[in-house]
């Protein structure tokens with residue numbers, strides 16, 4: 001797969017007084033057609049963790065799937081998109097209530113970008129003091145933006161009670177967010193808000209509904225490996241057994 005690193009050089013080339021180059025804070029990669037992956041980083045338990053989101057460049061504006069985790073990168077992401085595609089972001093949808101998905105919602109709302117979550121995500125965001133979207137969707141919804149369509153699907157509890165996935169039928173993209181882990185992941189990550197008993201069933205519902213994805217986008221691991229969903233189901237099965245015994 002062709003991968004183009006598009007990020008503006010100036011974002012990368014902040015040098016300190018010793019002349020060393022700091023690690024990039026924002027990375028843009030081509031996925032397929034008009035779809036791109038953006039990555040920001042944050043520190044969790046002492047480790048630098050990447051967080052992937054996606055964007056779609058349509059003829060009616062750019063759609064963001066989730067917001068940057070790194071709160072310094074809300075505007076640089078918009079600037080990079082404008083520079084690379086000469087288009088503005090017009091819509092943003094977050095896939096669950098954790099800040100690695102929702103941190104930028106209010107920033108984008110203030111700029112006039114239409115922000116969305118599910119009603120359940122909005123309730124959990126409110127309860128947990130997280131940023132909230134302007135609009136809520138009450139059920140699985142098909143969005144039509146310019147020449148593209150994509151749908152949201154709530155398969156049940158897993159990583160969180162509210163996690164949704166997004167499906168783009170034309171390009172066969174399954175955007176899994178934090179529900180799906182990478183093909184090399186050792187575990188299902190943070191489960192403090194998760195459901196260890198339902199996780200496997202939830203993932204299997206996703207697999208059944210979208211059996212032939214060409215791409216599976218995961219939040220915190222390599223999104224180029226298509227075995228991520230299968231591997232996550234294996235991990236979820238083990239997790240359920242462990243919690244039963």
Ligand SMILES: [Zn+2]
Pocket residue numbers: 098100101178219220
């Ligand atoms: Zn996450």
